[in-house]
Amino acid sequence: SEATREGFEHYMLKEIYEQPESIRNAMRGRLDEENATAVFGGLNLTPQQSRMVERIILTGCGTSWHSGLVGEYLIEDLARIPVSVEYASELRYRNPPIENNTLVFGITQSGETADTLAALRETKRKGHRTLAICNVVGSSIAQAADGGVYLYAGPEIGVASTKAFTSQCCVLAMLGLYFGRLRHLSFERGKQIIEELRQLPNAIQQTLGCNEQVRDVAQKYQNASTVLYLGRQFNFPTALEGALKLKEISYIHAEGYPAAEMKHGPIALVDKETPSVFIIPRGTTYTKVMANMEEVKARGGPVIALANEDDPQVQAVADDVIHVPQVPEFLQPIVNVVPLQLLAYHIALLRGCDVDKPRNLAKSVTVE
Numbered sequence: 001s002e003a004t005r006e007g008f009e010h011y012m013l014k015e016i017y018e019q020p021e022s023i024r025n026a027m028r029g030r031l032d033e034e035n036a037t038a039v040f041g042g043l044n045l046t047p048q049q050s051r052m053v054e055r056i057i058l059t060g061c062g063t064s065w066h067s068g069l070v071g072e073y074l075i076e077d078l079a080r081i082p083v084s085v086e087y088a089s090e091l092r093y094r095n096p097p098i099e100n101n102t103l104v105f106g107i108t109q110s111g112e113t114a115d116t117l118a119a120l121r122e123t124k125r126k127g128h129r130t131l132a133i134c135n136v137v138g139s140s141i142a143q144a145a146d147g148g149v150y151l152y153a154g155p156e157i158g159v160a161s162t163k164a165f166t167s168q169c170c171v172l173a174m175l176g177l178y179f180g181r182l183r184h185l186s187f188e189r190g191k192q193i194i195e196e197l198r199q200l201p202n203a204i205q206q207t208l209g210c211n212e213q214v215r216d217v218a219q220k221y222q223n224a225s226t227v228l229y230l231g232r233q234f235n236f237p238t239a240l241e242g243a244l245k246l247k248e249i250s251y252i253h254a255e256g257y258p259a260a261e262m263k264h265g266p267i268a269l270v271d272k273e274t275p276s277v278f279i280i281p282r283g284t285t286y287t288k289v290m291a292n293m294e295e296v297k298a299r300g301g302p303v304i305a306l307a308n309e310d311d312p313q314v315q316a317v318a319d320d321v322i323h324v325p326q327v328p329e330f331l332q333p334i335v336n337v338v339p340l341q342l343l344a345y346h347i348a349l350l351r352g353c354d355v356d357k358p359r360n361l362a363k364s365v366t367v368e
């Protein structure tokens with residue numbers, strides 16, 4: 001069906017707001033309570049074949065490569081299968097040795113990205129099973145792959161990807177559950193993961209409540225010329241994605257970095273004109289990220305923190321705090337990316353940029 005803006009000023013904003021629904025659509029019919037696992041109609045893998053998988057390669061471009069990075073944390077954590085993430089443009093020419101029983105997933109919104117298609121064809125030629133995690137039904141990559149999982153996110157028109165990213169992460173979480181349940185993951189843990197996934201659309205809905213707060217933050221920092229995005233573990237790819245969103249639509253230079261690596265370079269950029277966005281929800285690396293945040297503060301850099309509500313410790317250090325609901329760590333990227341999408345949106349809008357059609361970029365890149 002034809003997409004319309006339905007009262008939203010831009011497709012991007014509409015697509016950001018659709019995320020509770022698009023996530024619901026990604027999960028529809030795929031959570032199997034009885035067996036405490038996920039089910040996929042189109043994987044074309046028997047349980048026995050799935051159990052034999054010894055390595056997974058996730059490949060894609062741009063935002064889809066970022067969801068691959070989230071997938072690496074997710075699948076290794078839930079299924080204990082080693083994962084590597086490859087830029088499709090590099091994988092296609094690199095000719096790496098790939099072990100038997102490796103699955104190659106091409107992650108793509110459009111299903112038409114030339115490099116991703118070529119990377120899948122190349123790995124398929126060498127005898128590996130290729131699968132697609134794709135939004136557009138019947139697209140070239142969906143057809144070229146041996147099977148796959150559709151996102152069912154509906155048409156994404158804004159050039160900067162938003163809802164496709166969160167749906168890709170959600171599908172990767174369900175794949176982690178599926179492969180995990182064929183291995184070590186207990187029935188109880190499987191049930192718990194299903195319950196946590198079911199709560200996700202509500203958590204995203206709640207997160208969207210930060211819009212006004214984010215707009216105020218955008219107002220304050222709209223004239224920055226560089227912004228750093230910092231997070232650890234599951235929130236490291238989220239930092240990369242937040243930085244990419246800002247670059248793409250506001251043309252402000254931004255860098256995403258693992259928060260602890262910052263001291264090996266990017267911290268040299270910190271001054272009172274260079275804000276840092278810290279993703280610091282409660283979780284295993286909370287105190288570590290706090291220390292990194294204090295280092296930036298001590299060097300006079302403005303700090304914007306993405307944190308859980310009622311966090312006086314963060315409040316005491318950060319100049320501005322954006323609240324996100326607390327969710328299990330493996331689902332944090334899906335929630336935490338939402339304020340970062342909104343931040344890029346509002347800054348771009350304030351700077352008079354063409355949010356839905358940024359300069360020099362295309363929705364799908366069908367050339368190398």
Ligand code: G6P
Nearest residue numbers: 061062063064108109110113161
């Ligand atoms: C282009 C788009 C990005 C997208 C990337 C990969 O660069 O502007 O938003 O992430 O292509 O696209 P795909 O359709 O393969 O996910």
